Amino acid sequence: MNALREDRGITLQCGQDGAIQRIVRDDFAMADRLHTGMLVRDLVDSESREKIDRFLAELRARQVAYDWEISVLIDGKLLPLHFAGAGVKAAFLVMATTSRLGLNHLHEELMRINNEQTNVVRRTAKELSQAEEQGSDRDGVMYEELTSLNNEMANLHRELAKKNVELELLNKQKNRLLGMAAHDLRSPLGIILSYSQFLEDEASAVLNQEQRRFLTTIKDMSEFMLHLVSDLLDVSVIESGELKLDRQPADLVFLITRNVALNRVLSAKKDITIAFDPPANCPALTFDAGKIEQVLNNLIANAVKFSHRGTRVTIRLKCSPDMITVEVADEGQGLPAADLAKLFKPFSKTSVRTTEGEQSTGLGLAIAHRIIEGHGGHIWVESDVGRGSTFLFTLPVAFHEGPYDDKNSASSP
Numbered sequence: 001m002n003a004l005r006e007d008r009g010i011t012l013q014c015g016q017d018g019a020i021q022r023i024v025r026d027d028f029a030m031a032d033r034l035h036t037g038m039l040v041r042d043l044v045d046s047e048s049r050e051k052i053d054r055f056l057a058e059l060r061a062r063q064v065a066y067d068w069e070i071s072v073l074i075d076g077k078l079l080p081l082h083f084a085g086a087g088v089k090a091a092f093l094v095m096a097t098t099s100r101l102g103l104n105h106l107h108e109e110l111m112r113i114n115n116e117q118t119n120v121v122r123r124t125a126k127e128l129s130q131a132e133e134q135g136s137d138r139d140g141v142m143y144e145e146l147t148s149l150n151n152e153m154a155n156l157h158r159e160l161a162k163k164n165v166e167l168e169l170l171n172k173q174k175n176r177l178l179g180m181a182a183h184d185l186r187s188p189l190g191i192i193l194s195y196s197q198f199l200e201d202e203a204s205a206v207l208n209q210e211q212r213r214f215l216t217t218i219k220d221m222s223e224f225m226l227h228l229v230s231d232l233l234d235v236s237v238i239e240s241g242e243l244k245l246d247r248q249p250a251d252l253v254f255l256i257t258r259n260v261a262l263n264r265v266l267s268a269k270k271d272i273t274i275a276f277d278p279p280a281n282c283p284a285l286t287f288d289a290g291k292i293e294q295v296l297n298n299l300i301a302n303a304v305k306f307s308h309r310g311t312r313v314t315i316r317l318k319c320s321p322d323m324i325t326v327e328v329a330d331e332g333q334g335l336p337a338a339d340l341a342k343l344f345k346p347f348s349k350t351s352v353r354t355t356e357g358e359q360s361t362g363l364g365l366a367i368a369h370r371i372i373e374g375h376g377g378h379i380w381v382e383s384d385v386g387r388g389s390t391f392l393f394t395l396p397v398a399f400h401e402g403p404y405d406d407k408n409s410a411s412s413p
Contacts, residue, residue: 009081009097013088014040018056021091028074040094043072055083059094063087067100193222220359245374250289252324252395253278256315259296267304270356273312274300282319283397291371292395295379298364299328299391305358306389307332327392334385343381344369368393 008027012020018040026034033043041052048071058065068083081096196219204212260276267274303313311331318325332355335343339350346366354360372379372393379393 009095010034012040012094014092014094016060016090016092024093030074033073044070045073045078048072052083055085056092059085059087059092070096072096189222189225193219196222245288245291245371247286247288249284249286250292252285252287252292252326253282253317255289255293256296256317256326259293259300260315263297263300263304266301267313270304270307270309272304272307272309274304274315275312276315276317279317279319282317282324283321285324285395285397287375287395288371292375295368295371295393296326296328298368299393302360302364303328303330303332303389303391305354305360306330306352308355322397324395324397325392326395327390329388329390331388334387335381335383335389336385340381340383344379 009025010023010028010030011025013022013024014020020034020036020038020040022036023034040056041049044052051068051070055065055068055070064086066084069080070083071078071080073079079098081098082100083094083096085092085094196215200212200215200219204215207215256276257278260274264274300313300315307313307330313331314327314329316327316329318327333352335350335352339352342348342350344365346363348366349362369379372395376396377394379391381389381391383389
């Protein structure tokens with residue numbers, strides 16, 4: 001074997017367990033002993049294994065280790081080598097040379113072989129060398145700083161967990177209070193609405209024009225407030241995760257037909273036509289008829305509120321073996337793209353207003369969204385400014401446990 005020079009050494013890519021993955025350089029011609037898969041510790045004699053294990057432990061802990069003198073068995077002789085290593089991505093780069101100076105020479109050589117790996121080691125070695133020359137205790141300072149930061153992070157984490165628990169409790173109390181208030185308000189508001197409707201029907205002839213106007217205002221506002229508290233009650237139930245769906249076999253065509261008839265009373269006042277041409281055959285469905293009727297009523301009523309006089313609202317029902325799609329299309333104002341993301345959020349208001357000042361709570365679409373998701377379906381809107389909007393929702397033909405059913409377990413589609 002040729003005489004060993006200071007810049008001769010070995011460079012190995014190793015895994016976290018110290019197993020050799022790749023032999024980058026072997027100046028000692030150790031092919032008979034050096035191969036992939038073997039452990040780095042198998043290169044040294046039994047007396048040096050504890051030291052090589054500590055070297056690897058430091059490498060794993062700090063991602064860098066420099067100037068460890070460990071004896072390696074080469075050609076039957078123990079040769080002291082200077083070891084250095086650095087973490088590179090998910091592996092380690094381990095180098096060993098006959099002298100400390102040899103490490104620097106080897107760095108330069110390896111730059112031509114693997115620039116990325118060598119730069120990491122060379123930079124780290126230079127910083128550690130400078131720190132050693134200056135007698136720096138930077139490692140100790142860094143350790144103290146990291147310990148302090150870790151303690152602060154742990155304290156913040158505990159505080160955040162505590163706040164999250166408090167917020168969850170407050171949110172539950174808010175939903176309970178909201179539900180109680182809405183429930184208690186619904187009954188008296190219903191009575192006010194009923195009496196105002198009775199007076200409008202029975203006593204209108206004996207009232208003057210101004211009194212009739214006052215009575216109409218009372219009726220309209222009490223009706224709006226009744227819708228609002230009903231929506232608030234629905235929202236409080238949904239937000240508390242207690243929405244129950246009473247799934248039963250039901251006729252969706254009949255349900256749509258009935259809602260169209262009910263909303264024609266409102267649409268007739270604006271000379272708006274509501275059209276529905278049901279398909280000949282649709283598969284049977286199992287769903288909560290009351291909740292789906294609530295969704296249909298909201299979509300059709302909104303289409304009328306946001307449409308101009310003399311236009312048309314069209315309801316379509318499309319059936320396939322595994323999915324049913326309901327479309328409610330109007331010829332109204334349409335929605336700007338910036339407003340689309342707001343539609344299904346509670347209390348959201350868009351830039352588009354009802355055409356004749358009709359009232360809106362801003363809760364209907366949010367409730368519809370949760371109901372459809374609870375059935376395992378999906379709801380969305382397609383809109384063209386100046387030409388109208390189409391609201392669509394799907395219901396799966398097969399029974400599906402949605403996120404707001406009794407088990408309250410699935411996520412939205």
